[in-house]
Amino acid sequence: MKVKKTWFKLIVLFVILLSPALLYIGLTKGKHNLLILPVFGPKEASSSIVNNKTVVDTIYHTIPAFSFTDQNGTTVTEETIKEKIVVVEYFFSKCMGICPKMRTQLIRVQGHTEKMDDIILLSFTVDPENDTIEALNEYAQNAGAIKNRWHFLTGEKKALYGLARKGFFLGAQEGDKSLGEEAFLHSDKFVLIDKEKRIRGYYTGTDIDDVDRLIDDIKLLKASEFIPRKSKSS
The missing domain is CATH 1.20.5 (Single alpha-helices involved in coiled-coils or other helix-helix interfaces)
Structure with missing residues (x-):
């Protein structure tokens, strides 16, 4: 026995x-034939001497330092996402175009990752003048955002737009204010960031199939932590 x-x-x-x-x-x-997620953004070679041999390594683009305020008045920085897998979007609360569709898809992402403690969603506004902490708090409640898991961020417009363009390589700009609700232009992409703050994927936030691919890629990133593999660059 x-x-x-x-x-x-x-x-x-x-x-x-x-x-x-x-x-x-x-x-x-x-079904999406995922193998190794690419690393997006500029990269450069770095050489060093190891055991009298020249070893060449690749340094990939990483998300730079930032500091913004979320819907609860909490400061969110690059330290907040340390050792986290992150999904990023840009939006504004008064948007009646693509934003509601993107929010619906991020609600799906939150639902699929709810039990994963190392997943964070970041929604950066392109309209900080109107997207106050109070406005973002109401927006977050309507989305059913889980506290400390889904942050709606506001701050200085220059910093928000700069991070979009130089950090995530997303379009974000102020358009014609006479257009009212559509006075701001922003990307429809979700961005997947790994625990090393590298960009690992772009996904159309209004496309259900593409968001399914995002959900699969999040699981792939988590699974690949157990089996270190060298990623292909993009």
């Missing part, structure tokens, strides 16, 4: 240890 129990424990331990690898394989063979 003791022998059987010992074998049973060994089998259970083996399955537990093998599960991350099986999950990774399963995700890489999924």
Whole structure:
């Protein structure tokens, strides 16, 4: 009887240890044919001498330092997303164009990642003059945003737009104010950031299939933590 129990424990331990690898394989063979997520943005080569040999490494673009305020009056910085997988979007609360559709899709993303403690959603406004903390708080409540998991951010317009263009490589600008609700122009893309603050994917925030791909890629990033692989650059 003791022998059987010992074998049973060994089998259970083996399955537990093998599960991350099986999950990774399963995700890489999924319907979206995911293998290794690319790293987006500029990159540069860096060389160093190791054991009298020249070793060339690649330095990838990473998200720069930032500081904004969320819907709860909390300061959110690059330290907030340390060791987190992040999904980013730009929006404004009075937008009646693509923003409601994008919000619906981010609600889906939040639902699929609700039990993952290392996932954060960041929604940056392009209209900080009107998107006050109070306005963002109401918007967040309507979206069912989970506190400390989905941050709606406001701050200085120059900093918000600068981070969009130089940090995430997204379009964000102020348009013709006479257009009222459509006076601001911003990308319809969601951006996936890994735990090393590198850009790993862009997804159309109004496209259900593309957001499904985002959800798959989040799972792939998490699974790949157990099996270090060198990513292809883009």
